[in-house]
Amino acid sequence: MKHPCKYHPGTEALWYCAHDGLHLCQQCVDGDEDHRMEARCLLCNHDLAPVGQDQVGPLWQRLDHYLQLPFALPLLPLLAIWAVLAALLPPLWMMVPVALLAGLPTFAFSAALMALRAGPRKSRRVALPGWDCLGESTAWQSALWQALPALLVIGLAGFLVVAVSIPAGLLVGGLGMLLVPALWLAVLVNGAAPGAYAAAPTYMISAPRDYGVAAGFASLGSVLVVALIAVAMDVLPLRFVQGLAGLLAGWWWLVLAGLCGDIAARHGRLWGLNQGGRRVTQPLAERRQRTQLCAGRFDKVLLTTAKVIKTKKATVGDWHHHDRLLAVLGKDEERAALVEPYLDVLIRADAWSEALALVARQRKRDPQWLPGAPVLRLALAEGIYEREPKLAVGLLKDLHDKHPDFADLGEAYLLLAKVLAEQFGLAGKAEQYLRFVESHCRDARLRQKVAECRDAWA
Ligand SMILES: [Zn+2]
Ligand SMILES: [Zn+2]
Known part of the structure; x- marks a missing residue:
């Protein structure tokens, strides 16, 4: 092997970037794998020169x-x-x-x-x-x-x-x-x-x-x-x-x-004979990001990931990735500002352990912190109340003060009553919340549930 790829030391480089002074393999360039005649650098976007053909004389x-x-x-x-x-x-x-x-x-x-x-x-x-x-x-x-x-x-x-x-x-x-x-x-x-x-x-x-x-x-x-x-x-x-x-x-x-x-x-x-060993399998965007990470261009990667998490298609992985990058770069303020949307993504993916870890991290910065949006509070409480009943109570307890117009308030207080009665044995407190639900909610289904709860705890 004449020149290994800068970022894949086990792979022979097929290209050379004169701008960055790097030897690169097919994974690390933007090029057509079937016609390896031209390619562009994923770091600087310049055209690359092919290398690596054995020239042992005519x-x-x-x-x-x-x-x-x-x-x-x-x-x-x-x-x-x-x-x-x-x-x-x-x-x-x-x-x-x-x-x-x-x-x-x-x-x-x-x-x-x-x-x-x-x-x-x-x-x-x-x-x-x-x-x-x-x-x-x-x-x-x-x-x-x-x-x-x-x-x-x-x-x-x-x-x-x-x-x-x-x-x-x-x-x-x-x-x-x-x-x-x-x-x-x-x-x-x-x-x-x-x-x-x-x-x-x-x-x-x-x-x-x-x-x-x-x-x-x-x-x-x-x-x-x-x-x-x-x-x-x-x-x-x-x-x-x-x-x-x-x-x-x-x-x-x-x-x-x-x-x-x-x-x-x-x-x-x-x-188009494949002589470089492994074929390129990852999509271009992923390879670009990997190359930029390898080259230490974190800010460039951050721009991309920040754009990605704003889209609807962003996955838990994308968010995790962005969060890690912010952590590596020491951008704690930005990281803290994104906690609620990140939490929302984790909750929707049922990633409860990660969600709890995120809440714990944020509460370390600010011990009183809880997500502001009532929808988020209820969704989180529903997912974690068996593991973290204390946190669930904290999430749900004075929702009617702060968010009197919250549509699912009845649902939230029913859950709160359940946690209080079943996890802490506080039947009296639970009864207060059940009464609140009865007096404030016209929904027949909720009233039915209240009756069921009373039967179960009697
Ligand atoms: Zn490479
Ligand atoms: Zn380059």
Whole structure:
């Protein structure tokens, strides 16, 4: 990893903000994840410069590395399988397709190799896929869609060699092979489906130099293979020639897979391949806030959260968040001023413990404090009277003095009577409030309840 993200130390940075001097990952920028061509900084809103593409020199400088790749120990059995099966078949032209089928394990390995090289950087610590890739249906699907165009070109060229002339066959084969890497990349990037082929021109155009290396190898390499086989035919028994053809085919296939895989690794970001590991899942607003918090821009975050809690959609979490920020920033006055609306949100969410904690906090500042609005008092008392009967009594007791017009006064005093009688055993006091309800409220339902209470306490 060249540069970790400033705020996600485990993630590789894909962007650099020149204004803030920060390396940032995809989570920490405002950008389209599928086309990682441009993004903006969540802190300063400036355009960002992409970073993190491995530039290890042009692909052709490492060509020898790719040519040797099939001889790596884990891949040798693939060459052997193809060579041996091809050699064992009876020497008939009709057996050519069957001999190509012997390449199936190589096809699957190549598909897995490309997927491995092009995938997230973390998994790229393993250089080669293991044999378990042969058990994956995705590897097989990609393998078959990738093998199809290559086999078509081979088949067509072979037919022309037999039916027309050797130069015509070589020419068509050589030209056809120029397209094969693009089709392989198309399947690699877009998945194993026939529609994927349509994107092939993109990969030729957007990485012309590296593509040239792969296409050149695909074309010249295949002609070279054919030439070698032609020479071998004159000096070796046919069975050995068939084995050699299988071996060379396997070599060509794996070299090209290595090249295509590394092209995807270098340029995949332009094509929307996800190489940064985790995908961006949080919404932009949350990520912006997180980044601003990480950067210590509390005032900026506070502006946002203050706006959020004014909306109807604000959740308990939003309020909690805003409250915490105010606490961190030492804005006690603002915090105290917001206690009633915060309490209202907590009550509506039935978050009684938090509501009690909030009341306790406010009463520490001002021991006499109780919420002013009678609706809030009643709602709070209804929620907490079993846990905090004393507080409930405090909330309800002289409501008729302060708020004579409160519509639910009868309800409130009924509750107060209940608390007094059931929690404190003060039946006499409770009776006073019941009488108040009887004399002041015309509501038949309330009168019914009063009667019920008297029955229960008698
Ligand atoms: Zn980040
Ligand atoms: Zn910035």
